[in-house]
Amino acid sequence: MADPHIKSKMDWLDYVTVIAYRLGFTLAAPAILLLPWEVETGIPAQQLTFLAAMLCASSLHIYMKNFRLILQAATWGGLICAIFGFPLFGLGGAFVTLGGLCFKEYFCFRVPGLRAQPILLAALWLALVLNATLTAPMVVQGLAALSALLFLVTAVAKWRMPLHFDIGDKTKYEV
Incomplete structure (x- = not known):
């Protein structure tokens, strides 16, 4: 997680x-x-959503290893679910990672609205799951558009x- 006032020396892997x-x-x-x-x-x-979550999960810069591992495990667990035939359940794992990172980004950089992203993604996931039977397509489209924005x-x-x-600050990372 960032301390913008600290400029640690970055190697090529940090840039990647x-x-x-x-x-x-x-x-x-x-x-x-x-x-x-x-x-x-x-x-x-x-x-593409899984790919986005994997790009983020593979490259987390969060000091606390417990949070880092939870967010990574959500994506990898979701990917495993999707591979074994449960794509919407797996998508929920990707949403946990992406939503959690948006929540984190709000506290790091104060991007407006990001604290609501985990709730929007949870609602979108539920709407996608229920789309075939209960949810109006406009609800799914609206949630997706707001989340994408x-x-x-x-x-x-x-x-x-x-x-x-x-x-x-590289010295603060738990390994």
């Missing part, structure tokens, strides 16, 4: 992981926006910051 992390947020915006239209467009939005705002805010902001 910060860029991968930010690409994850960037990819999450169109991937989640397209989830309600995946069948109609033929664009694999669920797979928050990811877009986050991605733009992250790319505008110096890369070292994501690293913070």
Whole structure:
């Protein structure tokens, strides 16, 4: 997690992981926006959402290892569920990671609205699960659009910051 006033020396792996992390947020915006239209467009939005979550989960810069491992395990567990035939259940794992990271980003960089992202993603997941029987398509589309907008705002805010902001103080990381 960042301490923007501290500029730790960054090696090549720090640059790669910060860029991968930010690409994850960037990819999450169109991937989640397209989830309600995946069948109609033929664009694999669920797979793109998993890719976004994997980019973020593989490159977390969070000092506390317990939180880091929980957010990583949610994506990897979700991916395993999807591989074994439970894609919507697996998508929930990706949403846990992405929503948790948005929540974290709010406290690091005060991007407006990010504290609501975990709730929006939980509601979107529930709406996707119930879509075939109970939920109006407009509810799913609205939740996806709002969530995608928050990811877009986050991605733009992250790319505008110096890369070292994501690293913070390397001496504080629990290994």
